[in-house]
Structures are given as C-alpha cells and as structure tokens.
Amino acid sequence: MSATTGYRRYVAVGDSQTEGLGDGDGTAGWRGWADRLAETISEREPGLLYANLAVRGRLAAQVRAEQLAPALALRPDLVTVVAGMNDLMRPGFDAGAVVAELDAMFAAFTATGARVLTFTFPDIGRIAPLARGLRPRVLDLNARIRAAADHRGVVVVDFFPHRVTTDPRMWSADRLHASPLGHAGIAAAAAHALALPGSDDGWAEPLPPLPVAGTRQRAAEEAAWIGTFLGPWLLRRLRGRSSGDGRVAKRPELRPVEASRQVQ
Template sequence: MGEAAVPYLRYVALGDSQTEGLGDGDDTVGLRGWADRLAERLAEQNPGVRYANLAVRGRVAGQVRAEQLEPALALRPDLATVVAGVNDMLRPAFDADEVAGHLEAMFAALTGAGARVATLTFPDLAAVIPLARPVRSRVLALNDGIREAARRHGVVVAETYGHPVVTDPRLWSADRLHAAPLGHERIAAAVFQALGMPGGDDSWTLPLPPPPAGPPVRLLTTAAGELRWAGTFLGPWLRRRLRGGSSGDGRAAKRPDLLPVLSGQG
C-alpha cells in the first residue's frame, strides 16, 4: 500500500519495560517488543515511517512523564503510544488517580502538539499471577482512569482487559510480569486495530489452540511452581524495591532518535 494507507510517519513510544520490549529477545541479542512490532507493521504499509522508543524498564508513570515527555515532544511525532502504570500498581503506595493524572498530562501534551495518541488497558494480573490477587482492584481502578483520561483527549484505547486469551500463560514470559514474543505480537495487533489501520482486525482476541494433552496438574505441583516463581522473580523484585532500586537504574532509552524501521531507508 502507498503512503495514503498509513498517515503516520513519525512514531514515538513512551513507557516502561513492556514498551522497551522485555520478554521479546534479551539484552544480548536485542529487545524487540510490541512497539517495535507495531512500527514494523506501519512500515510495511509505508516504508517512510520513522520510529523512536523512549521507554525504560522499571519506570513508574511519573518518571515516564518527567523523563520521556519532553524528548518525545521534541521529536514532533504524528503518532505516539503511552503505556505505563504496572510498576505503580505493584508498589505499596498506589494511587490510581495520581497515576491516571500523569498519563492524562502526557495525553494532553501529545495530542495538543498534534499527535495521534494510543494507549491500552491492562489485563487482570491475578489471572496470570495468582499471588497478585490483592492488586485486582488496582487494575480495575487504573483501567477506569485510563479510559476516562483517554476519552477527554481523544486518545485511542486498545482494550486488552477482559479477553481470556490475554491471560493465557503462553503469552507471558517466565517471570509472568512481561509478555512473551507471542504476547508482544498480540499487543501490537491490538493497538494496530485500535488505530483503525488497514488490515487490522480482532484476530488477536482469538484463543490459542489447545495445548497438547499432558498429565493432570496436581495442587501440590501448582503450589510448588508458585513458590519457585516467587523465589526466582518476585523475591529479587521486592529486594530492589526495599533498597530503593529499579531494574532500569543507569539505563537509557534503546532508540532515542527517529530512525527508519526498514533497512535501506535513508
């Protein structure tokens, strides 16, 4: 398709580890992630698309606003995605209104500068991480805040909450905090559809094929798996928080400049 199919030429992504791409590649081979995948889909329809990714892992919504908004505005995007808030939800002192306020400030600034802005709602974390049941109410409250802020500023919302496939374990990496490659692919497809792009559809909501039949899962096995997960992933995360640290300490954006998405584009 030609340039008329994709009205966006300057795409800038703001956010935390999900937008950076954790769970889709690694720091050795490089991270891909849903924002990269979205940029690739846009570039398939218009090779002239340029893309910057300012996201940094571990950032809470206020940090995304403080550190990424001004650089994003300086790049003069005609399309921006803003996704943040999970790191806030997992902290003891969580205020859904405060987090939604930071997101709304970014929505207002970016749309005010002429950008089309897209965001998404978050899945029920308790369906992915049983130990996260206490934060279910936080997910609901933040999603409501995101929807209201988006409505006030004409921001596109990809509604990932409520679709059973979004909590399929095969869409999540081993830490269950970040999407696996297949999960990142589905998120990109959700945002692509929400933007009303040619070729976008709701196929991303379809369930995965049933897994191969295996032995029945015993309660003891499930409990042991939860304990292993807590020791391997939750424990280190909590220790960093107690020490006031973050997985993003000392890190910078992986793609701070608008660059061609496809090789060979000048």
C-alpha cells in the same frame, strides 16, 4: 496501490513493556510490541521514522518527567503512551495520581495533533495468583485510564475483558513481561485499534486449551516463580533499587524501521 497509514513519525514512551522486555531481538537487545507495531506500519509507510524512549522500571511520573519533552521535540504524528504497572505494584499506589501523569501526557501530545494510543491492563490475578489482591487497583486504574483517554480523544486498547491476555503462553516466565507471542498480540491489538490496513481482531481469539495442571505441579510452579522472580523483585524494592537504574532509552532518535528477523 497499497493503502497507507498516514503515519510518518512514531514515538513510543513508557516502561519495560514498551522497551520490549521478554521479546529478545536475536542479539543482546529487546524487540517488543512497539518495535513490532513500527514494523507493521512501515510495511505500508516505507519512510516511517520510529523512536522508542521507554525505560524499564519507570513509574508514570518518571515517564512524564524524562520522556515527554524529548518525545514532543521529535514532532511525532503517532505516539503510544503506556505506564502505570510499576506504580500499581507499589504499596503507596494512588490511581488518581498515576492517571494525572498519563493525562498530562495525553493532553500534551494531542495538542500537537498527534494520534495517541494507550492500553488498559489485564487481570494480573489470572497471570500471577499471588497478585489477586491487586485486582481492585487494576479495575480502578483501568476505569480512570478509559475516562482520561475518552476526554482527550485517545485511542484505547482495552485488554482487561479478553481472557487471551492472561493466557500463560502470552507471558514470560517472570509473569511481569509479555512473551514474544504476547508482544506480537499486543502489536496486533494496537494495529487493529488504529485501523491499520490489513489489521483485524484476531488477536483477541483464545488460544487452544492447555492441559490441566495438577495441584502438585501448580504448587511447584508457584514456588519456583517466588524464588526466581518475586523474591529478587521484592529485594530490589527493599533496597530502593530499580531494574532501570543507569538505563537509557534503546532508540532515543527517530530512525527508519528495519524489519526484525526474529521468528514470530
């Protein structure tokens, strides 16, 4: 008989990464690591019910305000809570305030007996060189996430130490959202952290080396990224707009999992 996971009701809360941006589902929507994790669990638990309340652009306080109560109402036995990157990139970033929001969610979910999983963030300066100045923020936020998770008995996937998490192939062209390969790796890391049957630590293995790009090529790539992605992002900030304005959760109710046909 196949081993089971013991999880029957999985709810994901968070922002664009959990929503799945960067990992198209083959139609007009997004798949993402949380969908992939649900699919992995459902291979062992055919009756698994899954909801994804994440909405792109949300700050940690917004995730708590908008998603915590609906998630609790679904009575999950597994919850993933990932938020804070949108906060980290704002001028007024306060790591303590962000983790206070995360900790409140950790406390609420663990109090129900649910298994809770969260992530630390990778070294974003290795993903986008112009973001190197944010590295101290990442280190501070990650340390606080680890401490809060340890206090609440929350499972942590610690992405920061692993160089594979900053490999450009793991990221979409915008360098903000994981690529399909990246989302698959995140799902595999979560499965391993949860000790799901059949999971292992292969997700952390480095990818084959890339050809070394010349100075001109790197400069051209940076200029293209600034014009195509960074510029529009900054313009939205100046206008007080968010990519999540008017958006709602893609999967607000618990439903059985249907395996995606997307090519891995």
